[in-house]
Amino acid sequence: MRDAVEVINGFAARGGAVAALTRDGDRRWVLGDPASVSAALGVVAADAIEILAGVRSGALALCASPTCRAAFFDTSRGRTRRWCDMNTCGNHEKKARRKARRG
Numbered sequence: 001m002r003d004a005v006e007v008i009n010g011f012a013a014r015g016g017a018v019a020a021l022t023r024d025g026d027r028r029w030v031l032g033d034p035a036s037v038s039a040a041l042g043v044v045a046a047d048a049i050e051i052l053a054g055v056r057s058g059a060l061a062l063c064a065s066p067t068c069r070a071a072f073f074d075t076s077r078g079r080t081r082r083w084c085d086m087n088t089c090g091n092h093e094k095k096a097r098r099k100a101r102r103g
């Protein structure tokens with residue numbers, strides 16, 4: 001665990017991305033010009049710190065699709081979200097269930 005914490009903190013410290021406020025009141029990351037992999041990893045690390053430290057309201061979950069199992073951050077009320085993305089895995093699962101019912 002200590003090594004993982006150091007890796008996350010290291011990427012967060014040297015990332016170089018800057019948080020910016022949008023006119024809609026959202027946060028947007030500015031990766032620099034040209035954008036670098038280091039800046040992108042810094043954003044991932046900053047997000048990981050917020051999630052692991054409990055700053056964000058939500059829960060880590062795994063996609064219910066047996067062929068995906070991607071990790072996602074569930075911010076739904078009641079934490080009942082099942083798929084990483086409704087347009088991909090969610091629709092695949094719905095279609096599969098419909099097909100199975102029809103036989």
Ligand SMILES: [Zn+2]
Nearest residue numbers: 063068084089
């Ligand atoms: Zn998925």
